[in-house]
Amino acid sequence: MTSEAPIRSQNPADYLKRYYGYDVFRPMQEDIIQSILGGRDTVVLMPTGGGKSVCFQIPALMLPGVTIVVSPLIALMKDQVGALHMNGISAAYINSTQHSREQRDIEEDALSGKLKLLYVSPEKLLTESFLHFLKRIKISLFAIDEAHCISSWGHDFRPEYTQLNILKEQFPDIPTIALTATADKLTRQDISQRLGMDDPAVFVASFNRTNLSLQVLPGQNRIQQIFKLLQQKPDTSGIIYCLSRKSTESLAAKLQEKGFNAAFYHAGMDPTDRSRTQEAFLRDDVRIMCATIAFGMGIDKSNVRWVIHYNMPKNIEGFYQEIGRAGRDGAAAQTVLFYSFADVATYKEMLAENSPANLGLQLAKLERMQQYADAHTCRRQILLSYFSEELSEPCGNCDVCRDPRVxxxxxxxxxxxxxxxxxxxxxxxxxxxxxxxxxxxxxxxxxxxxxxxxxxxxxxxxxxxxxxxxxxxxxxxxxxxxxxxxxxxxxxxxxxxxxxxxxxxxxxxxxxxAPKAVVEKTKTKTETNRDELFERLRALRKQLADEQNVPPYVIFTDTTLEDMARQRPITPDALRNVSGVGERKLQLFGKRFLDAIIDYVRGRVQAGEKPKGSTQLMTLDFYNNGMTIEEIAAERKLTPGSIAGHLVQLSKAGYAIDLESLISPAERREIEKAIAAVGLEEGRLKPVFDHLGGRYDYSKLTIVVGLMDK
Structure with a gap:
């Protein structure tokens, strides 16, 4: 639970780079962080995969005390705390799966200042004993995740969330941030009112997930169409949402008969089996999950490449949240909705039988979902307009745009x-x-x-x-x-x-x-960018994840592996430039990934290729065979100065290069005096070379500069 030595900075970007490995924030993240750091209550509406967690995790690191995160699902807490530990951030969760002794130990860590984030369920939070405990610790922030659960207008209402206004009553001076991925106008207003927020800053990020393709297919012959779709996507992870528990089981069985790696998930399963099945999907041991909507909330699996709805969802909020579980890493992902009017009839029967208090509202939202499925205009424009966002031009990445209506x-x-x-x-x-x-x-x-x-x-x-x-x-x-x-x-x-x-x-x-939709194969950006090195890195990630007992995406996301395969870093400094590689993960896993990349690059060199990242490795191999700088330069048809530069870079990266043996003490002293006399403007060596009258070549000048830097 211990973190790395804390950094003392007032710049949120420093924390983003150190702990998460990213150079720039996504849209709105930094503004949200500044709002919280300024002590203001804040409401954040940001789509799934938009980076909501960073918005409260970075303030938690920057502010004194512990941030209390209210989260509705145990699976969400476990995954997020595990990912925080992997990033070197001290965090814990308290829920019903723990013994009282374990909970007391965590409370002691919070009291002693060892924790920066503490995740808790609303049920636990509202107990008298826990509220008493909260008054004994220094709290920096309350973060209410999945905040749409507080609103009766929302699609996932939870009564216990409505009591969270007690936080403002008992802790009026502590800022609160409420975060959700899906909420219409009514729900947004309800969230701030029910939490008792004081003039909150409201941030509504764009709902436009451009990496998701949208497609609606007719509901006839769904099974055969699904077989065709999955054959186009081998070795990828995806979710098929079904209306009933029974259909999840029967669909999974049919997929298994066809040789697909599939399982089912629903709320009626034995809790142990359900947990084991979810864990297998998170760890890529199961690729295809046939599930009811009970599956998915808060699951951070970033490499879901497709989501299929076997039945039409009952409202647009739920549909948007479910398709949002695809492509969380920003890479291309496909979403498909099978639509049949029979699904609408089934929902209407269910609503009539249950007669909820807000029956009219539920029927109206069902009708909007049906309109999306029936639509003849850009589907993304429909989704965005539902959340009061305008998309000025058709998206070009939905079936209507690809096959325009008259x-x-x-x-x-x-x-x-x-x-x-x-x-x-x-x-x-x-x-x-x-x-x-x-x-x-x-x-x-x-x-x-x-x-x-x-x-x-x-x-x-x-x-x-x-x-x-x-x-x-x-x-x-x-x-x-x-x-x-x-x-x-x-x-x-x-x-x-x-x-x-x-x-x-x-x-x-x-x-x-309106023309009839057809199944069509679309070549995704993800498929075209992946190569042999990516697959090697993916296999290594799975091995490390199993060793660490975490899901693979907690080690690195697919997009980080793709960036790694593209850049092919062979030194720790170069690996730092890969998007998503923070300091803690560099320490934990850097050497294993660098070794895999170096092994791959060497193999390509031996096969007669000159892949990216190979030039320094070729110099290293010649150096290890006892060759001098001049001999390596002649063999490689490069200048001695270039070879000396390789050796300096390799030395900085931690390779066993004895730079001092490459120059005599007398030569080194004379060159250092010349550098002191003329300086090194922008690293230029020519003035030094001229000052010394050309007595020393550029390789020796480079070696001395490398030793001085070291």
Missing amino acids: TFDGTILAQKALSAIVRTHERVPMNLLIDILRGSRSQQVLQGGFDQIKTYGAGRDLRFEDWRNYLHQLINIGVIEVAYDQHYALRRGILADQVLYGNRRIDLVRPDD
Whole structure:
């Protein structure tokens, strides 16, 4: 649980490099960190894979005291604490899996100042004894992860989260950060209000995960289509989400019969079996997980290359969160949704049977999910508009963009709808709005006096079903919004004013123009970048992960391995330049990975190639065979100065190069005096060479500079 010697810096970027191995922050991360360091309550809405954890982990390192992280799942705590230890950060968790003695030891570590982060479930946090313990320690920050669980408007409501306002009541001076990957406008407002936050800073990161391809396929012959998709993606990890427990088991069995490395996961399993299955997936021992939505929240596995929905999810928040488990490392990933109206009917039956208090809201959100699946416009624009974000151009990375629908200019149609919405004061739901546009003499229209407004009957040339289809499209692209908390009234969306007053053109698709989707193979960036060295590094990562008893991605992510394979570093300093290699991991694993890269490069040299990173190694091999600088230079057809430079670099990297034996003490003293006299501006050796009248060649000058640096 011990960390590396702490760094004393007020610059968050120093902590990012030291502990995480990255040179630059992702968008918004640094602003969020500064907000917390300034003591302000903060709400963060950032998509899965966007780097939420760093936003509170770096302040935890910089601030005095311990950060208390409230997390809803034991699996999340275990994985995050394990990853923090691997980065050299002191952290622990307390939950029901531990004995009381173990929990007391962790509390003692927190009291003595040994911990920087302590993860705890909301149930444990709310106990009287734990709240008493919190008053005895110095707390720097409260971090509420998966904060959408606090809101009854959210898709994953948890009653115990609603009691977390006790933190503000009992610890009013300690800042709170609430983080979630998926929350619409209502949920965001609810989070800050229910936590009792004081004028929080709100950060909404872009939901545009450009590395995820989006595709919807017809629900017929799903099994055969899945076989085809998986055959295109050998040796990759992915999740298939199913609606029922039974279908996870039957699908896994069918995949196993076809030779796929698959398992199933659902809440009805024995807890031990469920935990073992999840662990096997995290460790790449199982590649394909057939699961219900019980699987996945908070799992940090970064190398999930695809997510398939066997059934349509019941709302866009859940769908977005589930597809967000693919491509967390930023590399290309594929998402596929199988859509059948039967899925919609099943959900409606389930909702009718359970009759939840917010039945209307659940049905409305189901309808928005159905509209996404039925859509004829860019799917990413639909997703982003749901979260009140505009994507100005179609994404080019969804099936609709790859196979465009035939569109027409629907601007006047959109203006008619918006005019009717404005003239009804944004208070009428969809069916009533359509009746008004079509000039209906229904009781609701007449009682509301809507037959007197200017746009009454302005759309009587269209059928009711056509108007409904077009309104759905306008909702999908952000021209119109649904006010769920106002009896589902339609109101102006983010593009409304541009359409009404700004000459914004709106393209719509006629209901009958949507082509049928087909399974298509797309060559991903990940597949094209991977080579033999990457596969060697991946095998080494798996071996080290098993030795350390952690998932492979905790050692290094796929993107870090790809950067390693591309750069081919052969020295520790060069390995530091690989994205994702922090100081602790360099100490723990650097030599093993460098040895693997060096072994690979040597093999390529022996095969007659000259791969990247080979030149210094070739010089080293000749040096180890007893050759002089001049002999190596002649053999390699390079200058003695270049060879001397290789040897200096190898010496700095820790290789056994005896630089002092390469120059006499007298020569060294004279060259050092010359360097002292003329200086080394930008490392240039020519002024020194000229000052000495050319008596010493550049190889000797380079050796002396190397010794002085050392």
